[in-house]
Amino acid sequence: MQNYKIGLVPGPVSVPEFIRKAWLEDYGSADIEDEFFNLYAANQSLTQKLLHTKNKIVITSGEAMSILWGALKSTLKPNDKLLAVASGLFGEGFAWMGEKLGFNSKLSAFDYDDIPDPEKVIDEIKSFKPKVITAVHCETPSGTINPHLKIIGRAAHEVGALFVVDFVSSAGGVELNVDDYEIDIGLLGSQKVLSLTSSLSISSISDRAWDVIKNTDYNGYDAYNYWYEVPEKKYTPYTHDWPAMKALNLSLENILNNGLENNLKRHSEAAKLCRSLGREIGLKLFPKDEKFSSPTVTAFYIPENWTWENFNNALRIRGLAVGGNYGKLAGKVFRIGHMGSQANNELVKNGMEIIKEVLNK
Numbered sequence: 001m002q003n004y005k006i007g008l009v010p011g012p013v014s015v016p017e018f019i020r021k022a023w024l025e026d027y028g029s030a031d032i033e034d035e036f037f038n039l040y041a042a043n044q045s046l047t048q049k050l051l052h053t054k055n056k057i058v059i060t061s062g063e064a065m066s067i068l069w070g071a072l073k074s075t076l077k078p079n080d081k082l083l084a085v086a087s088g089l090f091g092e093g094f095a096w097m098g099e100k101l102g103f104n105s106k107l108s109a110f111d112y113d114d115i116p117d118p119e120k121v122i123d124e125i126k127s128f129k130p131k132v133i134t135a136v137h138c139e140t141p142s143g144t145i146n147p148h149l150k151i152i153g154r155a156a157h158e159v160g161a162l163f164v165v166d167f168v169s170s171a172g173g174v175e176l177n178v179d180d181y182e183i184d185i186g187l188l189g190s191q192k193v194l195s196l197t198s199s200l201s202i203s204s205i206s207d208r209a210w211d212v213i214k215n216t217d218y219n220g221y222d223a224y225n226y227w228y229e230v231p232e233k234k235y236t237p238y239t240h241d242w243p244a245m246k247a248l249n250l251s252l253e254n255i256l257n258n259g260l261e262n263n264l265k266r267h268s269e270a271a272k273l274c275r276s277l278g279r280e281i282g283l284k285l286f287p288k289d290e291k292f293s294s295p296t297v298t299a300f301y302i303p304e305n306w307t308w309e310n311f312n313n314a315l316r317i318r319g320l321a322v323g324g325n326y327g328k329l330a331g332k333v334f335r336i337g338h339m340g341s342q343a344n345n346e347l348v349k350n351g352m353e354i355i356k357e358v359l360n361k
């Protein structure tokens with residue numbers, strides 16, 4: 001298998017050895033063993049600590065896209081109004097998914113190198129009166145972080161809307177408080193800050209959201225309906241991924257035992273180092289203001305006189321893997337993922353050293 005000495009792809013991130021050990025065990029049946037349901041419950045309460053919430057935690061198998069779809073399908077019916085706040089690909093993706101699902105889907109759009117302007121968003125919330133508002137905490141393809149979730153959450157509840165937030169690539173690495181930001185449904189994947197394989201998806205769901213979920217009564221593979229009382233009823237709608245659940249436990253214990261604050265600090269320091277080394281070697285930051293840059297991922301313009309293919313090949317030959325891009329950022333912007341196991345100053349320094357070497361060639 002092709003491995004890179006310096007892995008700085010913004011997810012899936014490199015899985016550390018202490019987490020990989022979870023897959024060495026021969027587990028029993030996740031459908032029937034009490035031990036599995038106890039582990040599920042333990043992960044629910046650890047996740048509540050990670051996210052600062054009293055909301056119920058649902059842990060499903062499958063990677064994060066499954067709950068992005070599931071959250072919409074579980075809360076909206078055809079022609080219901082969805083407002084997707086977007087300054088990037090994932091934000092716009094919610095509007096696109098809503099449209100494909102037959103909802104009355106509207107985009108509150110901002111430039112990819114910018115962050116959403118809360119005043120404009122509030123005006124759109126007031127005039128459109130959506131049932132659900134979606135937002136993205138870290139727009140991974142743009143390397144930006146939205147610091148205005150709390151203002152949007154408040155505005156959502158003033159019109160009786162649910163506030164759904166994708167914090168797949170930020171939670172655990174960036175300051176986030178689900179209860180304070182009034183997030184009804186928060187969406188998290190396992191292959192980013194948590195440094196697992198892309199095996200699990202985690203949702204935090206408020207009582208207000210559970211009422212809507214029960215009313216919507218969506219029943220499908222990705223429906224939240226069946227997940228209200230998993231450890232209590234010792235029932236999941238399909239055979240769960242026990243080794244991944246164990247790996248999640250190891251990851252959450254590790255973050256919380258080392259102190260969540262320290263984890264946030266480790267991320268912001270790696271990001272700061274990445275930006276300052278990038279500046280030194282002449283890279284141009286993609287976000288139009290440095291303060292919009294995420295602590296988990298840094299996006300730079302692809303240097304002048306390089307195509308993405310040539311640049312990427314030159315880096316890979318030297319053992320460095322970074323992230324390319326999609327949609328209108330494809331071929332223009334590349335990304336360094338310093339999240340989870342990769343939020344490491346030494347790793348970032350070594351990666352930037354290789355970029356410098358390639359640019360000086």
Ligand SMILES: *Cc1c(COP(=O)(O)O)cnc(C)c1O
Pocket residue numbers: 011063064065090136138139140141166168169189192198
């Ligand atoms: C990675 C990511 C997802 C989920 O995509 P996967 O297919 O699970 O990798 C969703 N939203 C954001 C912002 C992400 O970075």
